[in-house]
Amino acid sequence: MGNSNASPAPQSPPSFGSQPVPPLGPPLPNLPGPLDPIQPATKPEHRIQIEAESMLVSPEIVFRGESASPAQVKSRGGFAPRTHFQSPDAFKLWPVQLQRERGVVIDTAYVSTSRYFEVARSYPPGGLNRYVYCIRGTPNMVDVAASLGPHLLVDEAEFAALGGIHWTQVIGWIEASDIRDDYLVDEFSNDNFDRLKSQGKLHENPDYDVKWDKFTAGRAAPELVGFPQGHVARSQAPWNAFLDKPVKDYALDLIRPNMGVLGFGRDFPLQLQAERLKPAHIVFYGDYLWPKEAKRQGGFRTSADGISKLRPLSVTAYSINTMRNQEKLGRHPESYFLATHDMFGAAAADAAAKAAKFGGQFHPIVYTVHATPNMVRAGNKIAAAGGIVWSQVMAWTQVPHGYSLPQQSVPWRQQMLDHFKEAHERGIGRLFEENPDYDPKFDQYTSNQSPQPQLFGERNAQRNLINFIKENGQAVGFGDKFPLVNAPQATYTQDSALEEAHNAETAPHKPGFFERISAFVKNNKVATALLPAVAVANLVPGLGEIVDAAEWAALSTSAVEEAGLTLEGVGVAMAGEESTVAGAQVVMGDTEIVEAQQAVAESIGGRIGRRVGENVGKSVEEGVRESVRHGVGNKDQSILDALSRAPKVPSHVPGGKPGRIKVVEKSS
Numbered sequence: 001m002g003n004s005n006a007s008p009a010p011q012s013p014p015s016f017g018s019q020p021v022p023p024l025g026p027p028l029p030n031l032p033g034p035l036d037p038i039q040p041a042t043k044p045e046h047r048i049q050i051e052a053e054s055m056l057v058s059p060e061i062v063f064r065g066e067s068a069s070p071a072q073v074k075s076r077g078g079f080a081p082r083t084h085f086q087s088p089d090a091f092k093l094w095p096v097q098l099q100r101e102r103g104v105v106i107d108t109a110y111v112s113t114s115r116y117f118e119v120a121r122s123y124p125p126g127g128l129n130r131y132v133y134c135i136r137g138t139p140n141m142v143d144v145a146a147s148l149g150p151h152l153l154v155d156e157a158e159f160a161a162l163g164g165i166h167w168t169q170v171i172g173w174i175e176a177s178d179i180r181d182d183y184l185v186d187e188f189s190n191d192n193f194d195r196l197k198s199q200g201k202l203h204e205n206p207d208y209d210v211k212w213d214k215f216t217a218g219r220a221a222p223e224l225v226g227f228p229q230g231h232v233a234r235s236q237a238p239w240n241a242f243l244d245k246p247v248k249d250y251a252l253d254l255i256r257p258n259m260g261v262l263g264f265g266r267d268f269p270l271q272l273q274a275e276r277l278k279p280a281h282i283v284f285y286g287d288y289l290w291p292k293e294a295k296r297q298g299g300f301r302t303s304a305d306g307i308s309k310l311r312p313l314s315v316t317a318y319s320i321n322t323m324r325n326q327e328k329l330g331r332h333p334e335s336y337f338l339a340t341h342d343m344f345g346a347a348a349a350d351a352a353a354k355a356a357k358f359g360g361q362f363h364p365i366v367y368t369v370h371a372t373p374n375m376v377r378a379g380n381k382i383a384a385a386g387g388i389v390w391s392q393v394m395a396w397t398q399v400p401h402g403y404s405l406p407q408q409s410v411p412w413r414q415q416m417l418d419h420f421k422e423a424h425e426r427g428i429g430r431l432f433e434e435n436p437d438y439d440p441k442f443d444q445y446t447s448n449q450s451p452q453p454q455l456f457g458e459r460n461a462q463r464n465l466i467n468f469i470k471e472n473g474q475a476v477g478f479g480d481k482f483p484l485v486n487a488p489q490a491t492y493t494q495d496s497a498l499e500e501a502h503n504a505e506t507a508p509h510k511p512g513f514f515e516r517i518s519a520f521v522k523n524n525k526v527a528t529a530l531l532p533a534v535a536v537a538n539l540v541p542g543l544g545e546i547v548d549a550a551e552w553a554a555l556s557t558s559a560v561e562e563a564g565l566t567l568e569g570v571g572v573a574m575a576g577e578e579s580t581v582a583g584a585q586v587v588m589g590d591t592e593i594v595e596a597q598q599a600v601a602e603s604i605g606g607r608i609g610r611r612v613g614e615n616v617g618k619s620v621e622e623g624v625r626e627s628v629r630h631g632v633g634n635k636d637q638s639i640l641d642a643l644s645r646a647p648k649v650p651s652h653v654p655g656g657k658p659g660r661i662k663v664v665e666k667s668s
């Protein structure tokens with residue numbers, strides 16, 4: 001697209017108005033000069049042409065492509081980086097370019113933006129960029145190309161926003177559906193943006209704060225690059241001047257002159273003014289226990305309940321972080337929390353994954369559960385501390401084996417309305433079977449309305465959880481100690497398999513019912529995947545007020561938008577989920593901390609993972625299976641380990657994957 005070999009003339013400043021920017025602080029030693037910011041590469045015959053961007057003034061506006069809607073971004077307070085600010089590597093610019101060049105997504109303290117509209121609209125890849133946001137530049141935005149010089153791998157005219165971006169910095173946005181590709185444009189220009197803006201396609205943000213008008217994006221920051229050990233740049237100027245202290249300390253130095261106005265406290269993270277999500281009234285929970293089995297044991301127990309009778313638990317069993325990372329932890333994935341969901345598709349996929357671990361004899365079931373104060377929002381899940389009691393289960397439905405989330409982008413609002421209306425008219429309400437044992441006393445409750453940060457760490461984790469559930473567990477009958485679901489007859493994996501195979505009376509539905517469910521799910525993939533839990537009450541007689549198709553579709557669509565639910569990439573996910581991908585492995589920002597704590601706390605080993613049906617004694621093995629069936633995944637990788645496994649690119653030969661945004665090499 002366009003002639004990437006031609007260097008564009010410097011762009012005139014956008015017409016949003018600005019004032020001179022106060023200096024960030026004292027000049028740093030050995031910074032490249034303004035007219036020749038890039039030192040010669042080690043091999044002069046190879047060099048990235050960086051479009052002379054460092055000769056341009058810092059941009060007043062930058063751009064970011066996003067799948068998240070303006071309502072979703074506003075609800076979060078802006079754009080937050082994928083990190084918990086605990087890893088020292090999160091503050092380094094060097095890994096930032098690897099997530100593009102090598103196809104990995106990393107734990108990083110930066111949010112990517114670009115000087116150019118066309119570059120920004122290329123991300124996220126896969127056609128998921130529903131919006132391109134126009135954002136006011138601020139001094140915490142670092143010029144990546146100028147910072148890396150000849151060691152830049154892929155040039156995207158990137159300005160990396162250290163700590164994040166406030167919603168009030170967003171000037172406006174252009175919807176991807178308004179961008180036409182029927183003519184050539186220069187990738188490294190804003191001509192297309194100017195044209196679209198002149199046509200009235202820029203939706204102005206009513207929350208934009210003019211206080212940002214006095215700022216522009218920041219400068220080169222070689223002190224933040226953080227080249228790895230052995231890299232040739234560590235012996236070169238200017239980078240060799242910044243080896244004396246951690247990169248995070250230099251990051252604090254960079255933001256300190258404007259710390260207050262940018263919204264930082266005394267440290268990271270940036271204090272985004274996120275709108276507090278409304279508490280959940282109803283949630284979905286996925287499992288493979290059939291209703292009569294769950295009723296017999298009093299509800300759904302946590303994976304820690306069985307293990308706790310066999311050996312001392314790791315401290316991580318009391319932390320929500322373990323539940324969030326449960327499928328990725330190689331040791332002791334047991335947790336005193338159950339993961340529930342706002343959305344049917346996520347719970348159905350969860351149930352199918354649990355059932356698949358032990359073969360075809362198990363059937364995935366999605367339970368509709370009334371929320372209670374012992375439930376806490378945790379990213380895209382709602383963590384039920386202690387488990388779920390049977391009398392708060394409102395309804396259930398069986399889902400097909402191997403259920404997976406639809407692989408498509410989220411529909412627009414009108415399309416979503418149409419999907420829901422059509423699903424209602426086809427009888428989506430008939431998918432759910434009401435629980436006759438549901439206790440209406442739960443109608444008065446919601447999930448916990450307050451953030452509970454103490455439940456996410458390992459420090460005093462056991463005491464914090466006990467105190468929390470003593471205060472918030474009365475609705476579900478919690479006494480003074482675990483387990484919450486003190487089953488008179490616990491159902492273990494092997495018992496469930498035998499009963500389901502030989503006792504048809506325990507089946508979740510009458511004959512023929514499941515066939516109708518399977519056909520409906522197949523023909524209404526988007527509506528069932530995005531179905532919000534709160535909408536079920538308006539479908540099942542006796543659970544709530546029954547409404548017509550149009551009203552139900554409107555209620556469901558609004559619930560999806562408020563919760564920030566989207567269809568992204570390979571499936572449906574909550575926008576803003578904090579998991580990251582390194583290579584082919586899924587890693588979470590805090591998994592390393594969880595595993596480190598587990599290693600210290602580990603006191604009793606054991607063989608985990610025996611297959612159902614092995615000729616082993618019950619007692620101990622049953623308890624172990626109780627934890628295994630809730631998810632033992634591959635051992636997590638650290639960020640550095642993941643990056644070390646990526647294909648090597650010699651630092652003296654810049655290069656990258658060809659694509660829409662091209663890496664231009666020329667011989668000197």
